[in-house]
Amino acid sequence: MSDVVTTPPAAAPETAPESALTTRDMLLNMGPSHPAMHGVIRILASLDGEKVIHSDIEIGYLHRGFEKDSEVVGWGQVFPYTDRLNYVSPLINNVCYAMGVEKLLDLQTTERCQYIRVIISEISRITDHLTCIAASSMELGAMTGFIYLMKAREYLYELVEELTGARLTVSYVKVGGVKADLPDGWLERLEKALDLAVLEIKEVDRLLTRNRIFIDRVKDVGIISAEEAWSLGFTGPVLRSTGRARDLRKDEPYLVYDRLDFDVPVGAVGDNYDRYLVRMEEMHQSIRIIRQCIKQIPDGPVRVDLTGRPLSGAEMVDSAKMGMTADLLLRTVRPDPTLDGADRLHARRVNVNDKSVVLPPKEDTYSNIEGLMNHFMLIMEGEGLKPPPGEIYIANEAANGELGFYMVSDGSGRAYRVHCRPPCYYLMQGLDRMIEGGMIADVIATFGTINMIAGELDR
Amino acid sequence: MTDVTLTEHPALVRLRAQFGDAVLETHAHRGDHTAVVAPERYHDVMRFLHDDPECDYDFLTDLTAWDRLRMELAPRFEVVVHLYSTSRNDRLRIKTRPTDDEAPAVDSIVDIYRAANWPEREVWDMFGIRFHGHPNLKRILMYEEFVGHPLRKDYPVNKRQPLVEERPIPDDRPSTLFYT
Numbered sequence: 001m002s003d004v005v006t007t008p009p010a011a012a013p014e015t016a017p018e019s020a021l022t023t024r025d026m027l028l029n030m031g032p033s034h035p036a037m038h039g040v041i042r043i044l045a046s047l048d049g050e051k052v053i054h055s056d057i058e059i060g061y062l063h064r065g066f067e068k069d070s071e072v073v074g075w076g077q078v079f080p081y082t083d084r085l086n087y088v089s090p091l092i093n094n095v096c097y098a099m100g101v102e103k104l105l106d107l108q109t110t111e112r113c114q115y116i117r118v119i120i121s122e123i124s125r126i127t128d129h130l131t132c133i134a135a136s137s138m139e140l141g142a143m144t145g146f147i148y149l150m151k152a153r154e155y156l157y158e159l160v161e162e163l164t165g166a167r168l169t170v171s172y173v174k175v176g177g178v179k180a181d182l183p184d185g186w187l188e189r190l191e192k193a194l195d196l197a198v199l200e201i202k203e204v205d206r207l208l209t210r211n212r213i214f215i216d217r218v219k220d221v222g223i224i225s226a227e228e229a230w231s232l233g234f235t236g237p238v239l240r241s242t243g244r245a246r247d248l249r250k251d252e253p254y255l256v257y258d259r260l261d262f263d264v265p266v267g268a269v270g271d272n273y274d275r276y277l278v279r280m281e282e283m284h285q286s287i288r289i290i291r292q293c294i295k296q297i298p299d300g301p302v303r304v305d306l307t308g309r310p311l312s313g314a315e316m317v318d319s320a321k322m323g324m325t326a327d328l329l330l331r332t333v334r335p336d337p338t339l340d341g342a343d344r345l346h347a348r349r350v351n352v353n354d355k356s357v358v359l360p361p362k363e364d365t366y367s368n369i370e371g372l373m374n375h376f377m378l379i380m381e382g383e384g385l386k387p388p389p390g391e392i393y394i395a396n397e398a399a400n401g402e403l404g405f406y407m408v409s410d411g412s413g414r415a416y417r418v419h420c421r422p423p424c425y426y427l428m429q430g431l432d433r434m435i436e437g438g439m440i441a442d443v444i445a446t447f448g449t450i451n452m453i454a455g456e457l458d459r
Numbered sequence: 460m461t462d463v464t465l466t467e468h469p470a471l472v473r474l475r476a477q478f479g480d481a482v483l484e485t486h487a488h489r490g491d492h493t494a495v496v497a498p499e500r501y502h503d504v505m506r507f508l509h510d511d512p513e514c515d516y517d518f519l520t521d522l523t524a525w526d527r528l529r530m531e532l533a534p535r536f537e538v539v540v541h542l543y544s545t546s547r548n549d550r551l552r553i554k555t556r557p558t559d560d561e562a563p564a565v566d567s568i569v570d571i572y573r574a575a576n577w578p579e580r581e582v583w584d585m586f587g588i589r590f591h592g593h594p595n596l597k598r599i600l601m602y603e604e605f606v607g608h609p610l611r612k613d614y615p616v617n618k619r620q621p622l623v624e625e626r627p628i629p630d631d632r633p634s635t636l637f638y639t
Contacts, residue, residue, distance in 0.1 A: 061602060065616075067585075068609060072616050103489050233519055233574030251548055390488040393541050393552065395520070404521055406539060410530060421521040421541075429577045458600055 036139045036444045040454050050439050055432045062458040070418035075385040079171045086453045088131040089124035092398045094173035100394035100405040101175045104387035113177045113350040114255045115297040122286040128399030129279040136448025145204045152200035155193040176358040177351030180342035187294050218272035222434040222446030233426035236401025237278045242270030248397035260292050275449040382413045422456035468492040470514045493552040501555040502566035509571050516542035522578035524586045528612040535560040564589035585610035
């Protein structure tokens, strides 16, 4: 073909017209309508063939306005908003926020309450991991795994529903305690549910962990080094998959975690497969924690007055009536079945004995004037919880990593500022480092193991 | 703020010895140790806390800000950084107050802590505090046409803004990524 060329070869690239053979990088929008992008995420990727060479992550506009909303309602009324931060593990968000307000108030919760909080946190961790593994395996085509894991989650959600009256909008934890004590026989049913969930998890373990197709899709994909993950602010299973064993439950124990025996699983290379394995093992560790809590949880009335003297439920009501409540107390009000465990003794067994903080048991609200007044004083605009002025930061090991709240109180009935430190905000910050250099199809696998929760990301 | 006591936290002692008057205030509330530093020395303080082997704050947990408008404190804004040290298993809060209320600005610390990248963008978006030297300071939660900064105390909680028309995506969009 050399005889056809008339121009010198060196000049050819400049003068040659753009032909079909010239290649250009392609700009591809993944999301927000992509089925794997969970709603609001847009990944603007420059592609060289199938390879991602650059990416720009936009986290979108969900506009929940959590932080602004928290400034216009009372401290206690923020709980419904925290439910919706990470909507697959709402109980952990509840616990963290309550612990923050308690730190502002300098309030110590009862031991039984702390055990209950550990149990529900670990249940949430399991449901969160189940959802994450289920969704990411489904996105890789393993629909069967999704079905099995959803079944396992269902066993636990039924328990959550029985305890809180809701599956997602739980609002179960309150400042100074929890909404209600555990219903009778709930712990036995929880043990059975865990047994059933373990069977499903094992089924998925058999299905995926050594599955050739699954391994080919996730192993050595989306690698991030421990140093880079640490410098980008990663926490939780994604950080631990790189081999760094940071876990707030071990490093800075809160609640009763220092009394419980469990291991922190870590990965080796920080790829998607490691993140999958870390989450699988963490579920078993959470089950181990719950089983220990069931054995250790103290029973009997642990409610004490401010001097440490045990106080019976009727005593406080009676003292306000100067002993004239004998027949009044015989009248009982049966609250709604979803408030099972809220009857006087139960509620007072777990909650802090401080009328300025804890809502009275529901049947007190319905049956006597003290309870009603107490209830209204806590609920009314501008009344209610009034932490002394100051600022605190509180952090919990949530399912995705460190969930933190920075709170500023000016001494009024409302928060002056509540800032949420969501774990996946920092994880998403590093997503571009994990997908660049990989194939476009691997974006889905990597994004799935980040376990991005939009409600937490865009506050 | 009341209910604060001066404390002898080792890092705070070192900070005061190193920076003297640039450490405006130190206090502890419910066990959280805090130092307020002058905005001119803010970047130096963060560099010191990161590099100094006795401080060794290697992890940026969180960066945010708050608007003190209704507290009638001057200056109006305060940038709040939460640090964590692995070697000492210790947390510390550093705060700085940009002096100009109209156009608040402080130095960016992304060159020290890469984790500060998105939080600083968020603070710019929500409070309108600029960060000098940030590699890509643009809005992150709101859209680019959004007017105002929603977490400021003078921004009404129920204010609405119209949706904007669809924007074309320029084909030669420059890469806005940041790598070190």
